[in-house]
Amino acid sequence: MxxxxxxxxxxxxxxxxxxxxxxxxxxxxxxxxxxxxxxxxxxAILDAPEEAPVLQWIRQFIDTPPDDLILLTGEGLRRLLGCASRHQLEEDFIQALAKVRIISRGPKPGRVLKEIGLSAAMTGAQPTTEGIIETLDGLDLTNRTVAVQLYGTDPNLLLMDYLASRGVIPRTVAPYIYAxxxxxxxxxxxxxxxxxxxxxxxxxxxxxxxxxxxxxxxxxxxxxxxxxxxxxxxxxxxxxxxxxxxxxxxxxxxxxxxxxxxxxxxxxxxxxxxxxxxx
Missing domain, CATH: 3.40.50.10090 (Rossmann fold)
Known part of the structure; x- marks a missing residue:
């Protein structure tokens, strides 16, 4: 044999x-x-094929937390927590999240936040990119650093262009892709x-x-x-x-x-x- x-x-x-x-x-x-x-x-959903950029984003988030974090999906936050956990950074990441104003596109990121004892400061006017933009319209973003959790391979140009028009250069991360x-x-x-x-x-x-x-x-x-x-x-x-x-x-x-x-x-x-x- x-x-x-x-x-x-x-x-x-x-x-x-x-x-x-x-x-x-x-x-x-x-x-x-x-x-x-x-x-x-x-x-149906896979981790980003290259983990290094995701891990780098998490480390930067921990070292220098942004003022605001825009969460577009609950799956995205879950994948970020998973990556942090694999590298023994989950507790540090959660502590950094607690320091940040979190803006959730819809209810799903809020459910994941609740699992780790946190909550969103505000939710999009609608659970869409347009809804997030409508919410951001009412906020002063002057001199604020903004992080954005993207999803799939969609760069969400609508949101990126909007933030650029407000003078914001976002720190983006895309932690998962679709099969x-x-x-x-x-x-x-x-x-x-x-x-x-x-x-x-x-x-x-x-x-x-x-x-x-x-x-x-x-x-x-x-x-x-x-x-x-x-x-x-x-x-x-x-x-x-x-x-x-x-x-x-x-x-x-x-x-x-x-x-x-x-x-x-x-x-x-x-x-x-x-x-x-x-x-």
Whole structure:
């Protein structure tokens, strides 16, 4: 046996898993048991491909907090907190946020702020860029430094041009991007393979993965194929929160670790079930 293999307990088994850097371990655990793994991008929103500019923005924010911070999305703030946490800067970042006048485009950033014990000083007149501009019209921005959390790859020229007209050079950060269309096509291919009964197991490790699968099915009018494919496939959930989400959406959950809700116990469940299936 190849020294890279642990055993052949999953030889001939085809397992679909969500694709992400964090789940490389799951793929390795399966592949070392000779499973064939399909990696599928079941995420609609991704961290910015280059983390360095985001981290630099956070460090500058901590060292010299701006006077104002414009938050356009709750997801953006959550991604910033995630980046700060990965570099042991979350507490410092939250302390810096507490010193700043925060202007939220809508209610979603406010919900994330509430989770860390903070609140926005004001919200846009409408949850749009125009609403933010309307709110800023009533504020004196003379000699104030303004930071702006952008999203996706949209530079939001409308807001940038407005701030420039007010004499403000904003400190911008874009902490996440939207998944490319090619990722949606890969998910579409997975749904078709599920419906063709080609996949032995599909694993889920977070609730958004389930939502993404359903959203792509709806986009390509494959909801019935997804329903049929999931009924033909052994569905594995990493823990009870994910299992509950699957059940709420009408999907059967075939296996889940009983106590320890991590990757290795999940793989052990798959091995046991694959053996029980006569392989």
């Amino acid at each position: 190849n020294e890279n293999y642990l055993d052949d307990s999953l030889k001939g088994c085809l397992v679909a898993i969500p694709e992400s850097r964090q789940l490389d371990l799951l793929a390795q655990l399966l592949e070392r048991r000779q499973a064939e793994v399909i990696r599928c991008p079941l995420v 490319p269309q090619s990722d949606g096509l890969k998910v579409k291919e997975l749904i078709n393979r599920l419906a063709a009964n080609e996949v032995d197991f599909i694993t889920f490790t977070s609730q958004p993965q389930i939502t993404r699968l359903q959203d792509v099915a709806k986009e390509f009018q494959l909801e019935q194929q997804l329903k049929e494919g999931m009924s033909l496939t052994q569905v594995a959930a990493v823990g009870p929160i994910v299992a509950d989400k699957l059940k709420q959406q009408g999907f059967r959950v075939d296996l889940m670790p009983e106590q320890s809700f991590f990757m290795k116990p999940l793989v052990s469940c798959i091995v046991q079930r694959f053996t029980e299936m006569g392989h």
